[in-house]
Amino acid sequence: MLVLFLLFMLASFVALAPKPFFHEKTKPMQMSLIQAVADDPVPTARQPVSPTVTQPPVEPRTASSLVRSEPRLVPAHVEPEMSHDQAAPIASPQPPQNPAAKNDLESAPVAVSVRSVAAPDRPQSIEATYVNRVREHLKSIKRYPTGREASLQRPSGVVEVWFVLNRNGELLDMGIEDSSGSMLLDAAARTTVRRGEYPRFQDEAWSGKAQHRFTVELDFYPAN
């Protein structure tokens, strides 16, 4: 009995080994082709003016993790239609897509030059790579709030947080760009961004600038 228990603990601890922080992703370049439609070119007052050319991906909402390819044996999680889902249904594994821009609050212009993909050393793709790293890191440390209030309220909403990093990846300043309407979620979004450990800028990324401003949207939603 005890042997079985120890085996279990061992297996679990093996899975505890942390994964490396940096993984390269090249998807965003492909996605920007698809996203080059239906963007509102006129930013609303509260949105920052962002002439950046990279259109970052918008994580689709699914009831299960993105990497899960098998349908889950939990019917309650599988909605007849996924209202938050901006991707195809869960059953088929695929990279995050954004075919419908109806939920898209992005105002950044989309004019990404396809040509930039072909030249990996160009600053724009290095910056995009950096943006991807930051996104993957935030994804790994994102937390839906916990505690009695979160369990009973189960708030949902989108929080847009802005933050400024210096070349060493240190967080200089941050704030809420756009509140979700829930104090709990705003606080959770701030905490996620604040606790991030960001990489150094590579020399070609935003070269000449001592710091750079970023924004991120955290879309909180309970399972139900």
Next chain:
Amino acid sequence: MSYLHGEWKVKTHRKYLVLAIAALFSNMVNAEESSNIGRIAVEGAATEEAGIGLMIREETPKARSTATKENIEIQRSTSSPYQNMALLPGVNAFATDATGLFGGTMTMRGFTSDQLGFTIDGAPVNDSGNFAVYPQEYVDSENLEEIFVTQGSTDTDAPHVGATGGNVGIVSSNPREHFSTRLAQTFGENSLSRTYVRLDTGKFANDTTSAFISYSKSLADKWRGLGDADRDHVDAKIVRKLGEGSKLSASIVFNHAVNNFFKRMSLSQYQASGRNYDYATSFPGLLTPGTGTQNESTTVGGISRTDYYALQVNPFENYIATFKGNFKLNDSMRLDIEPYFWHGYGGGGFGTTLAESNSALRTLNGGSNLSLNGDADTSDTVLFYRSSVTKTDRPGVTTKFNWNIDNHKLMFGYWYERAEHRQTQPYVYVNNDGISKDVWAENSLAVLSNGTAIQGRNWDTISTSQQLFAQDSISMLNDKLNLIFGVRTPKIRRDGTNYLSLGNTTGVTHPSANYSDTLPSIGARYELSPTSHVFANVAKNFRAPSNFILYDATRTEDAVPETSINTDIGYRYQGDKAYFSGSVFLIDFKDRFASVRDADGSYRTYNAGDVSSKGLELEVGSKLGRGFSTYTSLSYLDSKQKSDFITRNSLNQLITLPTNGKNFVDSPDLMLGLGLQYQSGGWSMGGQLKYTGKRYSTLMNDESVPAFHTVDVNLGYKFAKNSVLKNSMIKMNISNLFDEDTLAMIDSSNPNAVSLTANGVTMAGSAPQYSPLAPRFASVQFLADF
């Protein structure tokens, strides 16, 4: 660096012009360029995948565990919250049968369920008199979102006056976003049949409102003896969003069940008769009234009339209505107003006899004899179905104000509740076939000469509970350190009326009692890395004595509230593939209550003196890849009595039992929980193992339940989508796979099982009462969405 050079200028020129114009009109222009990381979906706790749905990425600075919907859906559909929590650290829970329809027992870090605070969607559900809980009456498992437990400290804003041992929160799901209907049918052994139907309206009224209603009917036979459970249940909820951050919601949980009781047994009865020991299955008939003495308390062929199974019935109907108004006042203030109303009516009925010669009966009857069976003499002893009837109406409201200022998250609030608890004990006549004339004990009652019903007890208690609470959660050191200071001041005032009854023949009295305390708590969490933190928490908890103290106290010590100081220190790590949570704890009790549970399910407590508990709780949840997910929990508990137990024997002589240094009751030294689940394609299969260590059932540690373990398995398949049945699924659950046969539940513990003599005074032993583990049981469920 400017982007506007080279080929970029050509591409973005036109867009830039538009932006520039817009920028003139925007009042939050930021001339600095900004890179957008994108939108990241942050799913709620119930969708976590590590730990088979029994762990979330917890951050609260106190010991806390959660059973999520993901795990609840793997279990049998009839399962009660006790069964859903069974593997969590610190939880020692059993159900009387595998379906969970007949209730069960639970202890957590050695606290019994009547020392834990239970809420459903924030409304308290512990009995207002004795804090008992009946989880088989609560939300249907398909409508559950999560069950959270705080093993040590009661939450600052939790509406409890009877919780020294932390709290349990049952949270129901919100209505779905799209119109849907769900149908589920379960079949199983012991004639188990459960039908469940749910309708979701989807969004209406301009996308602001959604609602659901569900109904379930469950039937199952007892696994030993004769009798069954028959449960009707309705859950409904409506939610309306009022604009950003505000919403209104209302929900109702309704339950109507008529169950037969299982018979509890002593150790010697179990050793003599085995686990199938139960009430009598035949009835020798009533005696014909007439001249001479008819005594229906005698046994006939070894069978006692009072032991007939049909006379041991638990009919109960209750509903809980909760309303919530959550109003966002501005970006940093929110007001919550949450009234609720609980209504319960029913009783625990048992076979008993009443002698016409009973002196209390004569006194109640104004000094003259009374014939209970209609014949001329008053020397008979007549069989009755006597039910401890309880009717409770409790309206209450919790108001809370949340205010964020700088790095402080403040919360202030007030809880008020007025519970009216009417407790009677009428005697109902029995038919010749051994079935009472009214299981609800409203008609065919034995009456006095003046026509009033004869009551064994007759109490009316108005318990007014209030609590002020305040909490400040401070974020320091760049959010690395979070300190939480809280204080709550629970107060309960009990105003009782003790009407005339067989237990009170002297006169109507109005006993009352007031209990209150100030309970501070401090919690801290310090982040070691983005994925790990340490936490600590110290809190004082409080439990008022039960209301039976007003009417039936035998020792003044039993009228003192119990208090405890709980300290948790722990560490958590939350990676991509696994979560770990470990904590050590120390609990210092003053005037610890030990529970004795009467056969009708009501709790009585006796003050067992001071107890000190310490232990360790670990949880590891992991996602091993290739569809495997595991969960492991370990709970070590060392609970020792710190004083001798002073009591009186049946001759009213004082005696001191040498309990100092002995283990406390029903506190297992070690518990292990293991869960493994594999999901691939439409298949889902897995198992859970629970090991429960040795537990004592007497304060003198002269009787115990040995250690044992049980294994449950599940297997399910979700069909591929087709046009009509979108999410149909079939699921099989087998409980107690290896048919383990042992005593499991300690229904009532006692000071000593073996007679003890000290200084010439003898304390007779009283046998603790147990319920055995249910045998292996299988059930199958079909579920479909339309």
